[in-house]
Amino acid sequence: METKEVIIIGGGLSGIMTARTLMKKGVEDILIVEKSRSVGGRLATRRIGDGKADHGAQFFTVRSRELQEEVEKWLEGGWVKRWFGSPYPRYTSTDGMNSLAKQLAGTIPVKLNTRVSSIRDGRDGPLEVELETGEKILTRHCVVTAPVPQALQLLTGTSRLRAPSISFAPCFVGMFTFDGASRIPSPGHLDEELPDGVERVVDHYKKGISSTVTVSVYMTGDWSKRNERLEDDDILGEIQKVAENYLERGSAVTGAQLKRWKYAEAETVVRTPFVEMGEEGRIILCGDAFLRENDGAGRTRFESAYLSGISAGKRLAEKRKGI
Template sequence: MSKKEVIIIGGGLSGIMAAKTLMDKGITDIIIIEKSRSVGGRLATRRIQNGKADHGAQFFTVRSPELQTDVEKWLQAGWIKRWFGNPYPRYTSVNGMNALAKNLAEALPIELNTKVSSIRDGRDGPLEVELDNGEKILGKQIIVTAPVPQAHTLLPEIEGTELKHITFAPCFVGMFTFDKDSIVPAPGHKDEQLPPGVERVVDHHKKGISSTVTVSVYMTGDWSKKRFDLEDDTILAEIQKVAELYLGEGNQIVDAQLKRWKYAEAEEVVRSPYVELGRNQRVMVCGDVFLREKDEAGRTRFESAYLSGISAGERVAEKLKGSSIV
């Protein structure tokens, strides 16, 4: 049984930023536990044959001074570029959005392919995180960055009634390889004048991250919700009809894949960058659904996840430095 000052559950953007904030404040006895084989969460990129496709977040915008400062650093490092957009530029990673997550997480202590089964809040002792393999990790503070419905399943003994109303819409993304150029207009992003049920279409070759022509088709939450129980092949066939609109003369689809995002976007947000739960409020839940009170955009996005992680990290650092909990 190991011990850590802070256990962070989830290696998406919020978890990464919480960890970086703690490290910057001198709290280094931490661990990020991530169930997937890579960090990033919805900063997700998939290799398809010789190409690649972003199939989660495609870009991000900047409103806060904190993110603007980091964006300047990321631009200088060559991690990101300005893709399109006015008055708010859309920034994207030059090698796929997952590459940005990996760059940000490079120096952080992370356990990949590790799934948490439960969190227990002992009366007087440390918090206890139990893993699927039966291993237990004790911690002074826990930050949970998993989507709220998943967080609830980990916290059966910890009351969090203020979060029970948070629901998420799913999103289906079809990814298609074309054998020739698509007719998606430059710079490779289209979110207007689309067929019913389609949110956006992205050409990753024109975006600059894929050597081959790969096109992602994002379906809306309502469309995806109505078809959630259908078989993958049935869903993909429907989405392919949309992709075929962008083939161009003599073009063909040579590969097709589907990504199901069960928790794509919250249908309601929390007007606080985190929520503290449990005995002595030692369990914190944060993520893109947790917005700062003066957030002007009012919706979940890359920046809300980024800011929520920073706020959570700052709060935990403050508590640990003023705490005598053993």
């Protein structure tokens, strides 16, 4: 049976930053377990024909000195660029947001396409992480970065369970290819004066990550909730009507895809960057809904996920030293 000192469930930004922080502290026996075929979570980019589209986070802002110092390095390395916005610049990856996640993950050990079915907290022994394949991995510490509703399903029966209650709004994203230009003005992002139910519209050709015109249309949480029982084709058809508003004369929609984000944004947040659970607090929950006490934005975002992962990693490093 495989044994690891730390298992991190979820390869999104919080999981990556937890791992990076631990490795800087000298903890090498780490494994990220990720259900998808790539790390990144909502730092998600999809190839569509000859082009590509971000369909999760489109950009991020910076309020903390901690993240700003890192962003300056990313800018210097060509990983990200300033896209638009003042007084808070909107930064985005130069090659799609998933590429930034992969660069941050670096050489961190990751087990992809792998779902966890349960986490058992033995009172006198190691934690037992069971995969859907039936394989079990033993570990001293476990960090769960999945959205809290999913985390609770994994932790059923865990002793001293004190998980916060957080609800999430869904988001439906339509991705469309055009055979000509769009009417979305440069730099390729709209979030004002949009039709009812639409949160934002993005042209990835003008954003600079796609060689062909691809457009993402994000629907609001309320719209997505009202329509979540519809079939995918029906949802996509409604979103395509929005996309067609941005066709230049002579252009047409040539392809369409849908992404359902079930846990897109937390409707409530936790004013602590992580929560310790289980026997001796060996299970840590963190993620973008776990905000540091001094967080001025008060909402889930790239930066809250980034800082939550760092805080969880630092706390685990302290626990190893008995602090």
